[in-house]
Amino acid sequence: MSGGGDGILPEGRATAGATAGTVVLEDVHARHLRAIAAQGDRAAFSALFRHYAPRIKSYLLTTGLPPMEAEELAQEVMLTVWRKAAIFDPSRARAATWIFTIARNLRIDAARRSRAADAAVAQESLTPAEPEPADDLLFAAEAADRLRATLDTLPPDQLAVVRLSFFEDAPHPDIARRLGIPLGTVKSRLRLAMARLRGVIDPGGAER
Amino acid sequence: MIAAMRPPPSPPHPTHHPDVDLLSRHAAGTLADGPALVVATHLDFCPICRHQMRAWEALGGALLNSQRPVALADDALERTLARLDGAQLDDARLEGKRPPADVPALDPDPVLPPALRRQRLGPWRFVAPGIRGRAVRVDPTQGYKVMLFRVAAGMAIPMHGHRGQEYTCVVDGAFSDVFGRFGSGDMAAVDASVDHQPLAEPDGDCLCLIAVRGRLRIHSLLGRLVQPLVGL
Incomplete structure (x- = not known):
């Protein structure tokens, strides 16, 4: 599982069609994120938006958010993806994982804001995306691939x-x-x- | 030597970890603020659990990808594109170094791990002889109280006889109870049925973070008397 370089499917990955497909998709998404970071590529952003925004909205609805808020927050998540694209590191996390953590953190913050109109209570999310020691990196990216393959089955x-x-x-x-x-x-x-x-x-x- | 096969030994890794349920819920973002802060504190100390955490987040990513899409408003992409111009692109070199807007300045206490330094901490106050405490401000509507206690060497830690779940992470020093020794980064989650009597180790103060649901009940007469003062 460790051979996943740039856009090349490792041997043996092609056994499950769906898995191979999502791996290719993943590489495309990572490329889009790099294009956004490097030259503010709006076409790349639009492509990511079309794939992720409806899934993020769906996720937010699953967590119990009302449709209007899910709609707005999904757009907010994509805006954050645009802003933070430069810190996306494909060796650290897959694009889907990275985008999930952004959606999760914004959801936590939004829930906190709506619970407490009192500004004194508003805090930074407790689940920050911090730069991490090298020990965490490769493992998580590989685990993501194995998990996706497992989910497919x-x-x-x-x-x-x-x-x-x-x-x-x-x-x-x-x-x-x-x-x-x-x-x-x-x-x-x-x-x-x-x-x-x-x-x-x-x-x-x-x-x- | 067996130890030679393990990852680099310093600093010592915690030996008491959150269970798989707590970690996966932390990754999913479904823990209440109190327990989430205790788990986040443990993660600052524990590379093993950070591994696990990243893997659970990867599950979140995989589930997100397989989520049934729900259409946004027709003009959603257009409106978001229009907002991109005003959105500052974050510079990777600054990320993580610059404190986010509207977050209080970092607490200067160097012994605190990053997860705690970002929080709003109250002043140190007297709790009982040998025990001082600082409130950690979390959203009160979730029902958790979070306190940072500094317990003098050899003293009992006032964290028993509670109702509901209780989450503890040692920040500095160590304590011992029937479950063993808990040093820096070690975490414990116990429920109300457990009446343990943790003692700070004799060779130094023990600093620990505690999140409890409901009121924290301090088991000494004096402790009961001072509860109203410390807002527990």
């Missing part, structure tokens, strides 16, 4: 449970109600899916 019903559980932190009974499945099924699907994802994220760390 998860059955849709398991993926739906993971999505609600991760993005929304929804209690299991809520997930059961919303997907119209028994509570026991939620738990077993989540257990199966998380066991596989944890195997990717933390190989050998099951005892933690």
Whole structure:
């Protein structure tokens, strides 16, 4: 998994068509971000916007934001992507991961602002995108590729449970109600899916 | 030597970590401010958990990519493009060095990790003999109180008999309780059923960050009396 250079699919990656496709897409997105950083490339930004803005809005709706706010915040996230494109480092995180952390942080800030009109409470997000020591870098980028490949192989019903559980932190009974499945099924699907994802994220760390 | 096979030994890595549930929720951004700040403090000390955290964020990225698209307003791209002109491009060299606007200046205490130095910290106040505390301002509507305690060597730490979940991260020094020794960066999450009696180690003050849901109940008569003073 470590051979992922610029735009070249590593050997053996092409087994799952969907995975190979998203890897290519990922490289295109990283190139767009570089083009924005280097010359303020609006065409590159537009392409990123068309792909990510509808998915960010969808994510924000999943977390419980009302449609109007999700619409506005999705645009705000893309504006931040434009502003911060220069600090995107493809060796550190994949484009999708990087954009997710921006969306997540802006969502946290927006939720905090709406909870407390009191300006004294407004703070910087607790989950900052700090420059990191080198020890963190390659691992995360590779894990992202392995995770994407794993997600591609998860059955849709398991993926739906993971999505609600991760993005929304929804209690299991809520997930059961919303997907119209028994509570026991939620738990077993989540257990199966998380066991596989944890195997990717933390190989050998099951005892933690 | 077994130790030779491990990553560079200094500074010592924490040995007590947040569990996988806490870390994944921190990466997803679904933790309340109090626990999130305790986990963020631990992350400043712990390269192992930073690894895990990046991987959970990668899950977020992968899920985002596979999210069913929801159409924006017809003119959304146009309107965003129009706003780009006014948007300053951030300079990569400055990023991370310049404090963001509307955030208080960094707290000057050098012992505090970055996650804490960015917070709004109250003044040190007397809590009980041998114990002082600083309030860490977090959004009160989420129900968490966050305090930074400095406990004199050998003193009991006033963090037991609580209701609800309690999250602790040692910032400096160490304490011990039935779960073992907790040094810099070590984190503990315990629920109300646990009545532990942490003691600051005898060779120095222990500085620790504590987030509790509801009121923090201090188990001494004097502690009870001073609670109104420290706003717990």
